[in-house]
Amino acid sequence: MKKILIPIFSVFVLASCGTSKVATNGQNTSNSASSSSSKSDKSFQSAYQNIKLEDLKKNLYVIASDEMEGRDTGSQGQKKAGEYMINYYKSLGISFPKTLGSYYQKVPSEYMKKRGGEDLPDSENILAFIEGSEKPDEIIVISAHYDHVGTQNGVVYNGADDDGSGTVAVMEIAKAFQSAKKAGNGPKRSILFLHVTGEEHGLFGSEFYSDNPVFPLANTVVDLNIDMIGRDDPENRGKNYVYVIGSEMLSSELKVINEAANKKTVNLELNYKYDDPKDPQRLYYRSDHYNFAKNNIPVAFYFDGIHEDYHKPTDDVEKIDYSMLQKRTQLVFATAWEIANREARIVVDKK
Secondary structure, three states: OOOOOOOOOOOOOOOOOOOOOEOOOOOEOOHHHHHHHHHHHHHHHHHHOOOOHHHHHHHHHHHOOHHHHHHEOOOHHHHHHHHHHHHHHHHHOOEOOOOOOOOEEEEOHHHHHOOOOOOOOOEEEEEEEEOOOOEEEEEEEEEEEOOEOOEEOOEEOOOHHHHHHHHHHHHHHHHHHHHHHHOOOOOOEEEEEEEEOOHHHHOHHHHHHHHOOOOOHHHEEEEEEEOOOOOOOHHHOOOOEEEEEOOOOOOOOHHHHHHHHHHHOOOOEEEOOOOOOOOOOOHHHOOOOHHHHOOOOOEEEEEOOOOOOOOOOOOOHHHOOHHHHHHHHHHHHHHHHHHHHOOOOOOOOOO
16 A cells, blocks of 8 residues: 555445346246346355465465565566466466457556656556456456565565555456356456556556556446455454445445445454545545546445554565455455446446
8 A cells, every 4th residue: 555654645235136026916926036046146155265265375475475576666576476467367267358458558657757756667557357248348347556665775575465465365356256257157247357556656557547448437337446455453453354445435335235245245344444535544545446436436445454564574474364365355256246247337426
């Protein structure tokens, strides 16, 4: 997550994809609807079970290893991490958006420099894509930044939680959706798995995407952004919780869907402490979801809080709570599944 020194800027009803049909005489005609509902629930459960603790851990031990040199924007270490991610998507049979022509969306050095990015080299957003079966032009974005702060005075800042945890969560959610697709139960709406660069220097990758969207922003239904979900903060030590930020800022439905998904699955404590644009920490403005929200796209930002290893070289893989990482990843998947498969697109009814 982007660090600031001063506060300036600084229903579900995991309900079925098949709705019950009611006859004109008021009788429920629903043998077929019930069958559809049962199939939908089984499809969800099967995909949900593909989010595995051991796979999250395996990928994080690579993404947040010393070999990646702290993944600073445009660095060789970051590019190496990106190559690992792309090879992972290839191994799953998940491709890139056809209009992009590759997994890479270049974010030019000049673009970042004009926004205060000093002498950052060219970097890349990484995009993987699963096309929807019924509403392919409607896009669900699941995002995380894969850059961190690099090395300082010869010490590697591995960023296991920030945001290695979000990076591997997106990868694992993609695996779950792809497993459903292979079983013939792919999402009705399309899913864009968006790994952005330049977050630590100023949300540059997500801003570049919103300025140069691969899919029209008007067709973008929601951004579920994951930034630090592998630890706990002092206020919530030992609790099963996650902060959810922004879920009711633009849509009256998103928070309801997320809460229902949570109740049906992991049943975490959903903490809304930071769910206020006027909060002194200004967290609503400090991660990549904001570049979607400012374009009137509903967002939810999943976050574990500010802990003692935030932006320190001690943010390492050994300190991750992998059980909590799994549960929070499962919650994002469950929310995305409902939004992707429900009949109506979620409303945008707030400003």
